[in-house]
Amino acid sequence: MSSIRTSFYEGNESFLSRIDPRIKLLYILWVFAMIMVFTDPVFQSFTMASLLLASIAGGLSLGKVVNAGKLGIYVGLTSWVIWTIFLRNEGVPLFHVFGWSVTDYGVLKGLSVALRITSVLFAFLIVAMTTPTRDIITGLYGLRVSMVFSMVIGIILRLIPQFQSEHSTIMEAQRSRATEFDKGGLITRFRKHTAYIIPLTLRALKIVSDLSIAMESRAYDPYTPRTFVRELKMKRSDKVILISMAVFLVFSILLRIFGFGVLQLGLLGSGQ
C-alpha cells in the first residue's frame, strides 16, 4: 500500500496556518497584483521575498515547496529561455551564441515573465499547504464567492492527489506489460502514452461520478445554503496583515505611476 496523500495541506501548526483563510486567499490575489504592477525584476523580488517569508511563517521546508511547484519552475524557466531567444533584436547585446544575440532586455523581460508565472503558483501552493481544504472552501464562501465555485475548488483540491495516485497505479500496470514510456520515436511514444491517458480519463470519470453520488446521498445541493461548522473570525493579526497588504499594494501602484519599477535597460551592463 503506497502512502496516500489526498490534500496539499501539510497539517503543520504554524503562524500561517492560524491566519484566517480569507486573508490567505486574498494574499494570492495580492501576490498577483504586486507582481503585475512592476516589470522590473528588482522590484518584483520584493513579492518573491514575501513568498519566502510566507513559507517560513507556514513552517514549510523550502525543499517541499519547491518540489510541489516543480512544474511551475520548469514552465517559468522555459518561458525565460524563449523570451531570451526571441527578444534578440531589442536591448543591448550581452553575448552571442552561434551568432544569435542574447540581449539584456531579453534576459530581464524573460525573467520578469517567469517571476509572474511562478509567483502566483507558489502563493497558491503555500496557501494550500497551510490551509485545510475545507477552510479554503469556507474562506472562498466568506469572500462572497458563489457556493458552487467554492465547492468546485475544494473538490478539485481533493481530487488532484487521488488522480495522482490513480496515475501511478496505471503507469505501474502498463510498465508491467513491458511498456517503456521513454523509449521509441514520436509516434511510438504517443501510442504508449495512450496506454495510461485513456484508463486515467475513464477512472477519473468514475471517481468523480462516485463522489457525486456520495455527496448527493449526504444531502449536498449546490444551490441551497449550508452551515459551516468552522466559524470565520478575523483576529488582530489578520487585520494587521490585511492592512499591511493594502498599504504595500497602494504604495506599489503609486511607485509605478511615478515611473518606478519599469524594466530598465542597461541593468546588466553593455556586455560588448
Place this chain on the structure above:
Amino acid sequence: MDPIVDIQGLSYAYRGFENKWVLRDITFQIQPGEFIAVAGRTGSGKSTLCYTLNGLVPHSFGGKMEGFVLIYGLNTRDAAPAVLASKVGIVLQSAESQLVGLTVREDVEFGLENIMLPREEIRERVDWALDVVKLSHLQNSSPWNLSGGQKQRLAIASALAFRPQLLVLDNPTAELDPIGKQDVLETISFLNREHGITIFIVDQELHEVLPYAHRLLILDDGKVLVIDTPEIVLDQAELVRGSGVKLPDVTEISYQLRKRKLWIGTLPISIAQATEKFGAMIQGVSLQVMPRVETPAPEKHLIEIKNVSFGYPNGRMVLQGIDLNIDSGDFLAIMGQNGAGKTTLAKHLNGLLKPNKGQVLVEGLDTQKESVAHLATRVGYVFQNPDHQIFSKTVGDELSFGPKNLGWSADRIEQAVQRALHDIEMEDRREAEPYFMGLAERKLIAIASVLIMEPHVLVLDEPATGADYNVALRIMRYISSLHDRGLTVIIITHDVSLAANYASRVIAMRDGAIKIAGSPESIFQQKELLNECNISLPEVAELSNTLASYNLKQQVIRVQDMVSLFEGVQ
C-alpha cells in the same frame, strides 16, 4: 405496523438505455427494525435497487421509472436525496469514493452542514455517530490513513449522523479483510439491535451476513427471485446457486449430500445448525482424510527473496526482513490484513519496486539491476482492477500491446493473440470493445494480456474481488488450468475459501512481515495466529473443528473433501 419501505411494481431503466430494464416489476415491503440481506449476480440490479431507496433513482440518474417507492409514506418521486437523507442513510461499496473530509470529524460533519443544522447540534450528532462506530479516538486523523474496516465504519457514521430510520449498505465489506468484515457487520448488527435501525444490506458472502439477517432477498435479472427467511430461501439451494450466489459452505455440503440422497430435511445455514446432524452422521466412525502429498522443494528456486525491507520516501516501513522462496509449480496465496504489505511485496517480484535492503532474485536475475520490461517476460503482474490496464479499442489490440512492446515479429504476435483468444474463449470477440464487456470478461482479458508475454510466474492481485460466485469461479478455473499447465501462480487474496481451494502454499502477513507460512492444511490449523493477521478460518475448517468432538481426527478445509468424507461414511 406500517412498513418503513413499500415498493410496488417498480421497474427502472437508466437514462440513455430506456429500453433496457435494470429493475423489473419489483414489489416488497420492509418493516421497521428488520435486517434484510440482498444477494444476486453482478448486474442483477442490486446497486440500482439501493439507489431507489434514497431517491438517487430517479432524481440523480434520470431514466425511466414505473411503479413507486414509499419511504415512511413519502414517495421518492417527490422527495430528492437531500430530503430523504434524514430518513435513509446509504453506504457504498468503496469507502474511499465516499470520503469528502480531510479529517474523520470533517467527513461526518459534511452532510450535517448540508442540511443546515445549527453548529451545536452538528457537534453533538458527530460526537454521537463517532462514538457509536467507535471512531471517536480517531476524529482528527485523516480518513485516508484508516484501515479498510475503519473507513467503512466512518462511512456508516456519516450516514448515521443524519439519524436515519433506514440504513442501506451496498456491498460494504467487499474490499475488507475477513476480520475487518466481521468488525463492520457487527457494527451494523449493533445499530439494528440496539438502535432499532432498519438494515438493507447487499452482501455476496452469505455465511457472513446471514447470522444477523431476518430475511434474505435474491435478485436475478432485475427481478425479485425470492424474499423470505434465510432458512426458507437457502432450502431452495438450486434456485440460489442458479442466480450466481454462493451458498454458505455448510449449506453447500448438505445440498451436495441431499443430491446424493444422503441428507434428509431442510438445509442448515450455519455451523451451529449443521453440527448436530453432521456429528450424528460420523459418530462412532473413525475418520481420516487423506493428506495431500507434499512435493519436496527443488534445489534451485524460481524466485528468492532474501531479507527484503522496503519503505516509502516518507519513512514509513512497509516490508521488514522478508525471506521467501517461490518454486516452479507453486500456487502461492499471500494473505493478511489490509495494509500488511501484500501488494508491496508482490510488486518486488517484477521489479516495480526495488528493495531498500536485501535482494530479490528472479530466475537468478537481481531485480535491482533489471528493468521492469525485461522482467515482464518472467513475471507477469495482473492488477486488481482491470480498468487500470485496459485501454485498447479491441480485444485483439489489447492482447497484442505487450508483445509489441517486446518487439515480437508480426507473425509471432498473431499466433500468440489467437492462442490467447482461444484460452479465454473469445475467438469470436477479437474486434469487440473490452470496455463494454462484463467484469469477468475484462478480468480475463487483463490476465490474458499479461500471459501473452509468456511469463513463467503469474502474480494476480485479488483476482476474484468484486466478482459474483459464477464470475469468480470462471476466473479461478482459468487460473487453475494455467497452473495445471505448469505456470507458477501467486495470488494476493482476502478470500480464505479461495486460498483453501486453490493454493498449494499460503503465507499470512502482518505489519510488513510474514507471520505464518505453510500448506493450507497447516496454516488453517493456527486460528489464533491467523486472527492476528486479520484472517479467519474457512467455514469448512470451522465446521471441521466443531466436528472434532465427533471423532473427526483431521482438519478438513475444502467443501469437496467434506462431502467425500460424508459419502465415505455411508
